Amino acid sequence: MAEETLLVGRGLTKRYGGVTALEGVDFELRAGEILGLVGPNGAGKTTLVDLISGAQAATAGELVLRGSKLTGPASRRARAGLARTFQYPQLALELSVRDNLLLGWAARRHASLWQMIVGAAAGALRPRVPADEAAVRTLAEELGIEGLDRAAGDLTLGEQRLVEVGRALGQDPLVLLLDEPFAGSDARGVTGIAEVIHTVQRRGHAVILVDHNVDLVARLVDRVMLLDRGRAVFDGGPRECLASPQMQSVYFGSDADTDTDSGDGSPEAQAEVEDVRS
Numbered sequence: 001m002a003e004e005t006l007l008v009g010r011g012l013t014k015r016y017g018g019v020t021a022l023e024g025v026d027f028e029l030r031a032g033e034i035l036g037l038v039g040p041n042g043a044g045k046t047t048l049v050d051l052i053s054g055a056q057a058a059t060a061g062e063l064v065l066r067g068s069k070l071t072g073p074a075s076r077r078a079r080a081g082l083a084r085t086f087q088y089p090q091l092a093l094e095l096s097v098r099d100n101l102l103l104g105w106a107a108r109r110h111a112s113l114w115q116m117i118v119g120a121a122a123g124a125l126r127p128r129v130p131a132d133e134a135a136v137r138t139l140a141e142e143l144g145i146e147g148l149d150r151a152a153g154d155l156t157l158g159e160q161r162l163v164e165v166g167r168a169l170g171q172d173p174l175v176l177l178l179d180e181p182f183a184g185s186d187a188r189g190v191t192g193i194a195e196v197i198h199t200v201q202r203r204g205h206a207v208i209l210v211d212h213n214v215d216l217v218a219r220l221v222d223r224v225m226l227l228d229r230g231r232a233v234f235d236g237g238p239r240e241c242l243a244s245p246q247m248q249s250v251y252f253g254s255d256a257d258t259d260t261d262s263g264d265g266s267p268e269a270q271a272e273v274e275d276v277r278s
């Protein structure tokens with residue numbers, strides 16, 4: 001695995017009024033690394049993704065991407081090399097699957113994915129770039145996305161997630177942030193999303209993968225960070241995390257057994273991830 005440090009977070013803290021969502025979280029993400037972010041409801045997982053992506057401003061702390069401070073709004077951070085997906089997929093529902101995917105490629109050349117979405121909804125996804133269209137067709141085949149002319153609003157939740165992950169891949173991110181990408185996905189969707197994760201890794205870039213399902217995450221990632229009530233209580237290998245006293249304490253209390261599946265994610269999804277882990 002490459003040794004270059006891509007992204008560093010130091011002392012990341014977020015307070016919403018009296019609620020401390022995140023407190024002094026440090027991490028390092030290396031090139032080619034897949035980092036799993038796990039923890040129970042309210043642990044601060046989405047907040048950390050929000051602080052990295054720029055969806056929320058940190059109360060304290062700093063982020064450094066390839067040696068440069070990462071600051072400013074989400075659009076600037078996207079230009080710096082971040083792409084993310086959301087707990088609830090954010091596609092342009094009235095546009096086709098093809099156009100939603102094309103937005104990822106188009107965003108490489110434009111200021112902001114969100115400006116692109118608004119512009120595309122108004123018919124501004126022109127002129128089309130043949131190379132982008134070819135890349136979208138290839139990606140759709142690889143991910144098993146069918147019916148490129150369908151409106152995104154007609155897709156199932158799992159299909160929408162796959163398209164959103166595909167769009168993020170089109171941005172060719174240095175760091176891809178995936179917030180619960182498997183929820184609502186069938187086995188084919190899980191395979192497709194896992195393929196995207198490995199594609200980013202093969203490019204020497206990095207992925208932060210958030211999910212409730214610790215067993216499922218552990219099969220895909222190189223490292224796991226366990227959050228509990230806003231604090232990082234474990235950072236290390238997935239097997240070590242599953243066996244750690246911190247994991248026991250966070251999920252079960254100290255003397256519980258080791259079934260770490262929170263119940264999110266289908267059995268099919270888990271079986272499929274077992275198969276696709278490379």
Ligand SMILES: Nc1ncnc2c1ncn2[C@@H]1O[C@H](COP(=O)(O)OP(=O)(O)OP(=O)(O)O)[C@@H](O)[C@H]1O
Nearest residue numbers: 016019020021039040041042043044045046047048
């Ligand atoms: N906009 C907000 N305003 C106030 N409190 C918030 C806000 N966003 C998050 N919180 C609080 O911050 C804490 C961390 O929330 P966060 O959504 O980051 O957790 P999470 O680990 O992603 O949880 P889940 O797995 O349920 O999505 C929670 O107590 C939550 O209620």
